[in-house]
Ligand code: URP
Ligand code: ZN
């Protein structure tokens with residue numbers, strides 16, 4: 001079916017609006033305010049077969065089209081979560097949300113796509129990718145993958161190429177922390193990895209904490225007898241996040257390749273990103289919703305089960321870091337918001353009851369991100385609604401090169417759409433959330449703004465507080481290399497080469513001893 005034909009069927013303009021064939025895959029969202037990252041307008045949105053066909057005021061359709069009234073509400077692109085860990089194996093436990101339960105939770109919270117991290121199997125990217133392909137078969141929403149690099153050799157280098165050229169991967173993550181767990185990389189590997197990423201047009205991502213220093217910090221806490229969850233935060237202070245962020249940024253500058261810093265949790269890291277961006281370097285900073293909505297006081301809670309819920313790395317920081325990170329979203333130092341959703345239940349967290357080193361790291365957020373960010377940033381007046389769309393969806397789609405298929409309410413885009421009622425409110429509790437977790441780090445939290453409808457792939461999957469999700473309906477979204485963050489990188493290389501002066505010609509001297 002051609003586009004013009006679809007437009008006609010949508011009933012745009014004179015003489016249209018008749019003869020629409022009956023099918024339940026047609027939706028009209030009527031009377032809302034459609035918000036894109038750069039523009040908002042009063043308009044209807046017509047969807048057919050999973051694709052947005054028209055965005056215009058007063059679209060007329062025939063009776064067989066399902067009409068959703070969005071009067072007084074915002075119609076926005078579904079959220080894209082750039083950072084999740086579904087069904088991931090941690091050294092101590094496997095995270096409880098799989099690709100079905102985690103995605104169902106996401107959809108109930110207005111997120112319609114996520115990008116998860118493929119962990120290699122014994123260093124093999126191919127084996128890792130295949131394992132995640134299997135895990136993701138039960139998907140009920142669209143997803144993509146980043147691939148983690150944990151070791152370096154010719155095979156890994158070749159596999160990176162294969163991932164980019166044949167598997168739809170355009171980003172690789174490097175862990176600068178977790179010493180002793182077979183994932184931490186040193187500067188030599190980071191340099192090799194960055195160079196390879198650059199040659200493939202793939203984005204290098206870093207978990208930036210100084211793993212050697214964290215290891216020292218952990219030893220110190222254990223020596224001091226601080227074995228509770230607070231020891232986790234005390235062992236890996238913000239200065240170590242700042243150091244690693246600065247180092248990764250400088251190495252990426254040396255290689256001249258773009259860098260994406262995941263889960264920016266501290267002022268220390270944020271300021272390094274600010275400095276680099278100010279100098280013109282291509283650095284992307286991703287705070288996560290836990291770092292914006294929480295502070296570290298929970299880690300001192302006298303009830304271990306409560307305190308342990310908040311253990312993640314880098315740790316949730318002291319009050320003040322959250323405010324600075326929010327301001328950095330307002331002023332553009334940081335570009336998008338993720339979750340790092342990595343769900344471990346209270347039984348799994350209790351593995352570390354006597355020793356914080358054994359508490360599986362990770363917090364929930366895939367279901368809560370959209371609501372919390374709205375409440376925190378929009379209700380406080382810190383960002384506009386268009387900014388909200390950019391931070392939750394559009395910028396992620398641009399960085400990972402899937403815009404405008406994703407991240408936009410435009411004709412031709414995938415029909416991943418949310419309807420948010422700014423006059424309604426949300427409440428978060430483990431009793432009613434859709435994750436498999438028995439806890440929630442946002443337990444009891446209420447706020448303004450409620451995502452009343454989620455449409456994924458043109459189907460209404462969340463409405464009237466009810467989920468209608470089917471395993472196997474989510475699609476793998478391939479992501480092409482050379483997103484916009486690579487624009488001009490080659491020119492900068494050429495400029496640098498041109499700026500090098502010709503080698504100095506020196507005559508052989510007979511009196512070579514100048515000392
Ligand atoms: O604590 C965390 N963040 N767990 C997930 C793994 C990671 O470092 O992103
Ligand atoms: Zn017509």
Ligand code: ZN
Pocket residue numbers: 207262263313314
């Ligand atoms: Zn990480």
Ligand code: ZN
Pocket residue numbers: 083084085340
């Ligand atoms: Zn993570």
